[in-house]
Every structure is written in structure tokens, then in C-alpha cells.
Amino acid sequence: MKAKFRNLAAGSALAAMLLGAGNASAETLKVAAISGYFSQGFGIAIMNGLKKAETDFGVELKIVDTGNRALDYEEQFNNIAKGGEYDLVFVMGWELVDALQKSNQAYPDQRFIFIDGVLDSPSMTYVDFVEEEGSYLVGALTGMLAAADAEGFNSSDEVGFIGGRDIPVIRNFLMGMEQGVAEQAEGVSVSSVFAGTFDDPAKGSELAMTLYGQGVDVIYQAAGPTGEGVLQAAKAAGKYAVGVDIDQCGTAPGNILASMLKRADVAVYDLIKGEVEGKPVKPGPVSYGVAAGGIELKICDEVADKIPAEVKTKLEEVRSGIADGKIQVKLNQ
Amino acid sequence: MEVLERIFNIALIAATLRTTAPILLVSLGGTFTTKAGIFNIGLEGQMLLGAFFAVLGSIWTQSALGGVLIGVTASVVVAGIFSLFVVTLRANEVVVGLALNLLAGGLTITLTKAIFGTRGSIVSGDIVGMPRIELPVIHDLGPLGQMLSGFTPLVYLSFAMVFVVWLILYRTRIGLHIRVTGEKPAAAEALGISTAAMQHIASLFCGVLAGLAGAHLSLGYITMFAENMSSGRGFMAVAVLIFSNGDPVRVLFGCLLFGFADALSLRLQTFGLSSYLVLTVPYLVTLAALFALTYRQRPKLFRETAETLSLIRRRQA
Numbered sequence: 001m002k003a004k005f006r007n008l009a010a011g012s013a014l015a016a017m018l019l020g021a022g023n024a025s026a027e028t029l030k031v032a033a034i035s036g037y038f039s040q041g042f043g044i045a046i047m048n049g050l051k052k053a054e055t056d057f058g059v060e061l062k063i064v065d066t067g068n069r070a071l072d073y074e075e076q077f078n079n080i081a082k083g084g085e086y087d088l089v090f091v092m093g094w095e096l097v098d099a100l101q102k103s104n105q106a107y108p109d110q111r112f113i114f115i116d117g118v119l120d121s122p123s124m125t126y127v128d129f130v131e132e133e134g135s136y137l138v139g140a141l142t143g144m145l146a147a148a149d150a151e152g153f154n155s156s157d158e159v160g161f162i163g164g165r166d167i168p169v170i171r172n173f174l175m176g177m178e179q180g181v182a183e184q185a186e187g188v189s190v191s192s193v194f195a196g197t198f199d200d201p202a203k204g205s206e207l208a209m210t211l212y213g214q215g216v217d218v219i220y221q222a223a224g225p226t227g228e229g230v231l232q233a234a235k236a237a238g239k240y241a242v243g244v245d246i247d248q249c250g251t252a253p254g255n256i257l258a259s260m261l262k263r264a265d266v267a268v269y270d271l272i273k274g275e276v277e278g279k280p281v282k283p284g285p286v287s288y289g290v291a292a293g294g295i296e297l298k299i300c301d302e303v304a305d306k307i308p309a310e311v312k313t314k315l316e317e318v319r320s321g322i323a324d325g326k327i328q329v330k331l332n333q
Numbered sequence: 334m335e336v337l338e339r340i341f342n343i344a345l346i347a348a349t350l351r352t353t354a355p356i357l358l359v360s361l362g363g364t365f366t367t368k369a370g371i372f373n374i375g376l377e378g379q380m381l382l383g384a385f386f387a388v389l390g391s392i393w394t395q396s397a398l399g400g401v402l403i404g405v406t407a408s409v410v411v412a413g414i415f416s417l418f419v420v421t422l423r424a425n426e427v428v429v430g431l432a433l434n435l436l437a438g439g440l441t442i443t444l445t446k447a448i449f450g451t452r453g454s455i456v457s458g459d460i461v462g463m464p465r466i467e468l469p470v471i472h473d474l475g476p477l478g479q480m481l482s483g484f485t486p487l488v489y490l491s492f493a494m495v496f497v498v499w500l501i502l503y504r505t506r507i508g509l510h511i512r513v514t515g516e517k518p519a520a521a522e523a524l525g526i527s528t529a530a531m532q533h534i535a536s537l538f539c540g541v542l543a544g545l546a547g548a549h550l551s552l553g554y555i556t557m558f559a560e561n562m563s564s565g566r567g568f569m570a571v572a573v574l575i576f577s578n579g580d581p582v583r584v585l586f587g588c589l590l591f592g593f594a595d596a597l598s599l600r601l602q603t604f605g606l607s608s609y610l611v612l613t614v615p616y617l618v619t620l621a622a623l624f625a626l627t628y629r630q631r632p633k634l635f636r637e638t639a640e641t642l643s644l645i646r647r648r649q650a
Contacts, residue, residue, distance in 0.1 A: 036446075036452055039450040039451055040450070040453070165608075166607070166608045166609060191603050193603055193608065194602070194608035194612075196608055196612040197564060199454075199559050199560055199561045199564065200559075200564040201557055201559050201562060202550055202554045202555055202562065203564065206595075206596070206599060207602075209344075210344075210348065210599045210600055211603070213342070213344040213348075214339055214600075224453065225454040225559035228456050228555075228557055229555050229557075232557070233555075250458075251456060
């Protein structure tokens with residue numbers, strides 16, 4: 001009985017999909033988004049992308065804030081998926097992964113799009129930001145400033161990196177930065193440390209103080225809340241730090257050199273646009289790097305005039321080099 | 334040689350004082366409960382709540398002092414709940430302590446979400462942090478003087494508190510009564526000392542210092558709140574307390590050693606050693622040293638720990 005029911009549900013979902021694909025312009029696209037982070041950083045970017053798609057394409061939006069109730073995450077996914085009502089369901093937040101994968105098994109025809117990471121399930125779509133490309137740009141910028149002995153960057157020929165834990169995804173940031181420094185700034189090296197935790201900003205601050213004390217003038221952090229401590233240390237020490245994921249220039253204005261942005265708004269908008277224009281979202285990872293506009297290095301306004309013009313010109317060359325594939329950012333080399 | 338200079342420079346002293354201060358404050362709080370015969374595993378949670386409410390208070394009152402007071406108040410309330418359960422209602426202190434730690438972790442996440450609508454951390458320009466204080470005379474004593482100056486107020490207070498706590502415990506009537514309560518409850522009752530009252534008082538003193546430690550973390554060390562930002566410092570304090578038997582001077586020694594090893598390990602990482610290995614160093618060093626220091630007293634310590642864990646029934650009149 002139950003199996004029959006599921007077949008029925010699957011059948012109707014399939015029918016809905018075929019219908020949707022058949023006359024995409026006539027039917028309004030229905031999009032849901034589930035996360036616990038809609039009012040901060042990355043979540044705001046996702047909301048912006050969704051809102052823009054709503055205005056431009058008239059899609060129907062359903063926002064589900066998971067709140068803090070870990071027990072019913074799965075139920076929340078199932079509630080969205082069981083009607084087969086929504087064409088696309090965007091999901092953000094690592095704490096939701098288990099529930100998401102269970103719901104994905106129960107409702108294999110519901111198209112889930114997980115933002116910022118790749119999971120095991122082959123039937124889901126993944127927005128995968130190419131963080132190593134952005135980190136390459138960070139390496140190029142900080143390295144060139146150190147090599148040129150620009151004002152405020154002349155203490156040593158080292159630039160710093162602070163990671164949360166020594167895990168593969170954080171290594172991607174470091175490898176990108178190291179390659180950027182090695183290829184774009186001769187004689188400069190990266191001094192890297194890991195805090196061993198993502199939620200100890202005091203430790204982040206102490207690590208940053210240590211690096212600054214050793215003559216490092218600028219630190220790139222990929223360490224979540226621990227990294228917030230790094231940004232505060234930059235202010236206390238009168239040195240520079242580089243923000244990550246979202247625009248962190250405002251945290252310590254004047255001491256944040258740049259922010260490596262993952263443009264979730266660009267990715268979300270782009271996927272919905274494709275769906276509307278007859279290029280449906282398919283399972284598997286979709287990479288958003290520099291070329292697609294998903295990764296961007298934003299130089300903070302407060303410090304923009306301290307960066308020499310030739311460094312800016314060179315950085316733009318590097319950026320377009322990555323975008324058109326002349327510069328290949330490799331991992332595990 | 335150059336390598337050694339990069340590790341052992343004068344900045345290491347400042348880093349040691351910074352990393353020591355929060356653990357020292359919370360450990361000193363724990364000396365009161367340890368001396369009063371309560372095994373207080375709830376330090377971590379009290380510290381975390383202190384940190385959270387200090388940030389909240391700082392935003393509400395727009396002053397760092399207001400933040401500290403509200404942070405300490407929150408921590409004292411939790412300490413009161415702890416002693417209410419443990420002393421008055423005779424619940425198991427480990428269970429209550431753990432429960433309060435879990436409550437603190439969940440409550441701060443929920444309140445962050447409810448009040449600020451965010452998860453993970455509270456970073457805002459509205460949080461008023463504590464100012465750095467340049468000590469007038471010491472600051473002019475060359476580079477070493479400059480390293481000993483320019484901290485936020487609670488760093489100085491944490492080291493001053495070692496003496497204050499020692500004074501309270503060993504030179505005041507209430508300190509004597511607290512110690513008697515912990516060492517010989519039967520004798521205390523015979524002398525007409527209310528052991529229950531002493532344990533309540535010790536727990537509240539502990540709450541004050543744990544709250545200060547939390548407020549230092551979120552308004553002094555840095556100016557923000559992050560989920561679980563106490564990051565095991567309260568548990569480290571419990572370890573220091575077990576081995577030091579709550580003696581303020583030994584507590585200072587243990588915490589300084591931990592702070593030094595911690596600051597040192599951060600430096601070792603820049604030479605390419607694996608972060609996983611290096612990050613264990615401070616814990617290993619501290620445990621090894623405290624163990625060696627108290628080797629001779631072990632039988633007594635084990636007995637007392639077993640007693641406080643209620644593995645052996647505590648004899649009470």
C-alpha cells in the first residue's frame with residue numbers, strides 16, 4: 001500500500017515536472033528555500049538572489065526558516081517535498097545535511113539544490129563555489145603588496161593564513177592562496193596556521209597577534225567565528241586582514257584589506273534563470289568560480305586608495321586570466 | 334638562533350598573560366567550590382552564559398561596565414541554581430553541572446536566534462568592549478614594560494584576584510568556614526557552622542568569578558560572542574582544580590603554565606608542524622606538570638575526588 005502510494009506520488013511529481021518543462025513560460029516556477037541563516041551573511045545573499053528572481057521572472061517563493069529545532073528538520077523537508085509542489089528547493093546549512101539526505105531518499109523526484117558543498121547523493125544538485133580561485137586572487141593581491149613593499153606591507157616578505165581546522169575544504173583556501181603568492185609575487189611566502197576550532201574567536205585573535213608579531217602584515221582567514229577574532233586582532237594591532245565568504249569590510253573598517261566573496265545571490269539567480277529559460281537544473285555539482293561571477297575579490301573601499309595603481313592593474317589581469325582559463329588554479333599539486 | 338628568536342621573544346610574555354587570564358579567572362572561581370567540597374563541573378557553562386549576557390548587557394546599557402555586571406549577574410543566577418540543586422536538593426553535582434553546561438550551550442544559541450535573528454556569532458558595532466589600559470609608570474620601563482601594559486582591565490584583575498582569593502580563603506572567618514565545610518563537614522556542623530550556607534556562598538562567589546571570566550572573553554579579549562566560545566576553558570579549569578586541590582597559588586601556577594604552553598604552541602605551528610599535534614601540547618604539558626607536582630598527595634586526592642563524585646558516601650553528621 002505504502003509502495004503504491006509512493007509510486008503515485010512519484011508519478012504525479014514526474015508529471016508536474018514534464019508539464020513544467022513543457023510550457024515553462026506559462027506555468028509559474030515555484031521555488032522553496034530552507035535554511036536557518038536567512039538573516040545573516042550568506043543567507044542574506046541567497047535571499048537577495050531569490051528576491052531578484054522573483055521580480056525578474058515572477059517565480060513564486062516559499063521561505064522556510066528551520067529555526068533551531070534539530071528534531072524536526074526532516075519533517076520540514078518532507079512537508080516541502082511531499083506535495084511535489086515546488087520545482088526547486090534550495091538548502092543551505094551543514095546541520096541540515098542528514099535530514100536532507102533522508103528526505104532526498106524518500107522523495108527522489110524532488111529537486112534539491114544544496115548550496116556551498118558537495119554531498120554523496122547523486123540525485124541532488126550542488127552549488128560548489130571554487131574557493132581556491134578566490135584564494136588565488138587573495139594570494140596575488142597580498143603577495144604583490146608585500147613584494148612591492150607598499151606602505152603598511154613592508155615589515156617582511158611573508159603573508160599570513162589562518163584556517164579553522166586542518167580539513168580538506170580549508171586546505172583548498174590555503175592551496176589557492178599559496179599558488180597565487182608563488183606565481184604572482186616573487187620572493188614572498190605564506191605563513192600558515194590552524195586554530196583547531198571554528199568557534200574560538202579568542203584563539204583566532206591570539207594566533208593573529210602571533211603572526212603579526214612575527215612581521216606578517218596581512219592575514220587571510222578561513223575560520224568562521226574564529227576568523228572574526230582575526231579581524232578584530234587586525235584592528236588592535238593596526239595591521240590588515242582579509243575577510244572570507246561574505247563582505248566583512250565593515251567589521252574593522254580600515255584594517256580589512258579585502259573580502260573574498262562567495263556570491264550565493266549570483267548562483268541562485270543564475271540557476272533559476274536557467275530553469276526559466278529552458279535549461280533545467282540537473283543533478284550533480286555546478287561550479288561557480290571567477291568566470292561565472294560566483295567568486296569575487298572585493299577590495300574594501302576604506303583602503304582602496306592605499307593600494308598602488310599598478311597592483312590593481314595587475315590584479316585585474318590575474319582575474320581575467322583566471323576567468324578565461326589562462327591561469328589554472330590547481331589543488332593538491 | 335633566528336628560529337629561537339622567533340619563538341622566544343618578548344611578545345611571548347604578553348601572549349602568555351592574555352591566554353592565562355580567562356582560565357585563571359574561572360579557575361579561581363572554582364577554588365571556592367573546591368574548598369567547600371563541591372566538585373563543580375559547571376564552570377564551562379557559567380562562563381559561556383557570562384560571555385553571552387555580557388555582550389547583551391553591553392548592547393543594552395551601551396557601556397562595558399554594564400555588560401560586565403549583567404554577565405556576572407547571569408552567571409551568579411546559574412551558580413545559585415547549581416547550589417540549589419546540589420546543596421539543598423542533594424542532587425548529584427556532576428549530573429547537575431553537566432546539565433547546566435548543556436543548558437548554557439543551547440540557551441545561548443536559542444537566545445542569539447531569538448534576539449539577533451542570527452546563528453553562529455554576534456558581531457556588532459553596538460557592542461561596547463573594554464578599553465585597553467596603559468599602566469602609567471610601567472609603560473615607560475622599556476620594551477618589557479610595554480609588554481606588561483596595555484591589557485584590558487580584567488587581565489590585571491585576574492592576577493590581582495589570586496591574592497584576593499587567597500586572602501578570603503585563609504585570612505577571613507568566612508574563608509575558614511568554607512574550608513572547614515569542605516575538609517570536615519562534621520566538625521563544621523559541630524561548631525555550629527551551617528555547611529549548606531557555606532556551600533551556597535562558595536557557589537555564588539564562584540559564579541561571580543566565572544561570570545567575570547566570560548565577560549573578559551566576550552568584551553575584553555575580543556568584542557563579540559560566538560557559539561560555544563568558552564571552548565573548553567571551563568573544563569581545563571576543572572582539571573587544574575583537581576590537581577591543585579583548589580589552592581590559589583597552585584592554581585596560578587597551573588594556569589600560567591597552560592597559558593605559556595598555549596602561547597608557545599601557537600608559535601610552533603608557524604614552523605610547519607602539524608596543527609593537530611601542536612594543539613595538544615598545552616594540555617599535555619599542564620597535565621604532566623600538575624600530576625608531577627601533586628604526585629605525593631595522590632592517595633588523598635583520589636579519595637576526595639571519589640567522595641565528591643559520590644562514589645564513596647560522604648559522611649555527614
